[in-house]
Amino acid sequence: xxSTSPVDMFALTIGGITRDVPLVRLASNRRLPLVEFxxxxxxxxxxxxxxxxxxxxxxxxxxxxxxxxxxxVHDLAQISKLPYExxxxxxxxxxxxxxxxEVASMTxxxxxxxxxxxxRSENLKGKQVVIVLDVVASGGxxxxxxxxxxxxxxxxxxxxxxxxxxxxxxxxKVAQELPIxxxxx
Amino acid sequence: xxSTSPVDMFALTIGGITRDVPLVRLASNRRLPLVEFxxxxxxxxxxxxxxxxxxxxxxxxxxxxxxxxxxxVHDLAQISKLPYExxxxxxxxxxxxxxxxEVASMTxxxxxxxxxxxxRSENLKGKQVVIVLDVVASGGxxxxxxxxxxxxxxxxxxxxxxxxxxxxxxxxKVAQELPIxxxxx
Numbered sequence: 001x002x003s004t005s006p007v008d009m010f011a012l013t014i015g016g017i018t019r020d021v022p023l024v025r026l027a028s029n030r031r032l033p034l035v036e037f038x039x040x041x042x043x044x045x046x047x048x049x050x051x052x053x054x055x056x057x058x059x060x061x062x063x064x065x066x067x068x069x070x071x072x073v074h075d076l077a078q079i080s081k082l083p084y085e086x087x088x089x090x091x092x093x094x095x096x097x098x099x100x101x102e103v104a105s106m107t108x109x110x111x112x113x114x115x116x117x118x119x120r121s122e123n124l125k126g127k128q129v130v131i132v133l134d135v136v137a138s139g140g141x142x143x144x145x146x147x148x149x150x151x152x153x154x155x156x157x158x159x160x161x162x163x164x165x166x167x168x169x170x171x172x173k174v175a176q177e178l179p180i181x182x183x184x185x
Numbered sequence: 186x187x188s189t190s191p192v193d194m195f196a197l198t199i200g201g202i203t204r205d206v207p208l209v210r211l212a213s214n215r216r217l218p219l220v221e222f223x224x225x226x227x228x229x230x231x232x233x234x235x236x237x238x239x240x241x242x243x244x245x246x247x248x249x250x251x252x253x254x255x256x257x258v259h260d261l262a263q264i265s266k267l268p269y270e271x272x273x274x275x276x277x278x279x280x281x282x283x284x285x286x287e288v289a290s291m292t293x294x295x296x297x298x299x300x301x302x303x304x305r306s307e308n309l310k311g312k313q314v315v316i317v318l319d320v321v322a323s324g325g326x327x328x329x330x331x332x333x334x335x336x337x338x339x340x341x342x343x344x345x346x347x348x349x350x351x352x353x354x355x356x357x358k359v360a361q362e363l364p365i366x367x368x369x370x
Contacts (some may be wrong), residue, residue: 025277034279038271041263067251074256078226084221094209094219
């Protein structure tokens with residue numbers, strides 16, 4: 001780290017594509033390279049190809065939550081020919097009898113709520129569901145998605161992520177592990 | 186309309202793909218077919234091909250806001266080889282000196298706020314920017330996105346939408362116009 005630089009940068013690589021990204025501070029006072037698939041179709045396509053290799057053969061549905069993982073799961077759905085569902089972070093006006101799930105995310109430092117509309121949760125029922133995320137740090141989001149799958153009557157088939165910070169405690173297939181940076185700039 | 190049916194349905198068609206979707210009630214007491222590109226890669230790809238035909242030749246960047254338009258702009262960016270940016274509806278912890286723009290959305294019935302991080306707004310500066318949305322009803326979101334483009338130093342090159350309800354007052358290229366349904370079920 002160059003302590004005279006205003007922002008410390010990190011060379012993020014996945015599927016042979018590299019981006020120089022800033023390190024951003026988490027609520028936990030650790031720092032994490034800023035992964036941005038939104039607006040980066042090349043990085044997203046490369047990561048989706050890597051995630052495809054991690055999908056179990058019996059996978060039937062992909063599942064994520066908004067927002068930053070959406071382009072990734074969308075690309076992965078296209079190349080794997082699997083359907084996908086997205087839990088929302090706000091109640092939408094058209095939702096009817098949605099499942100509501102609290103999530104404690106260390107990345108954001110505040111609790112969040114996930115909403116899954118009834119007709120969406122029915123698409124998970126009885127299915128082998130794969131949780132797909134762009135970055136996993138504390139694992140809180142995965143646990144909330146897992147609860148939504150179980151409450152929908154689905155089965156958690158696998159958990160896959162493009163990046164993880166360190167080695168998460170839960171069982172997770174990761175395309176690229178990121179180093180842990182302490183909070184000192 | 187069949188008034189004995191619990192939910193009135195509408196056959197939504199774009200790019201040769203049709204989906205039977207429910208009519209959902211807006212705050213304005215009008216009803217709108219529920220357009221869902223999230224989780225529907227086939228409908229999204231078909232709509233992106235239709236939107237590509239509406240892009241001006243001098244377009245340099247695509248611009249939208251989260252969440253429901255993200256898969257659409259992502260697909261359109263892939264096939265048109267244009268970059269895209271996404272205004273967020275919540276401040277993200279890593280944002281630095283973001284542009285903040287109020288939007289009054291009749292679809293939601295409540296005011297919303299759009300956030301565009303400084304380094305993202307710089308990607309619009311001096312560029313011909315195309316606003317891309319899944320559905321346009323009142324036009325409030327378009328006006329807010331337009332303000333963000335101008336405040337970023339960009340130029341509004343065109344406004345395109347997969348669907349509009351009725352004929353919006355502002356200049357807008359639409360792949361598919363939807364009928365207006367009154368609030369009576």
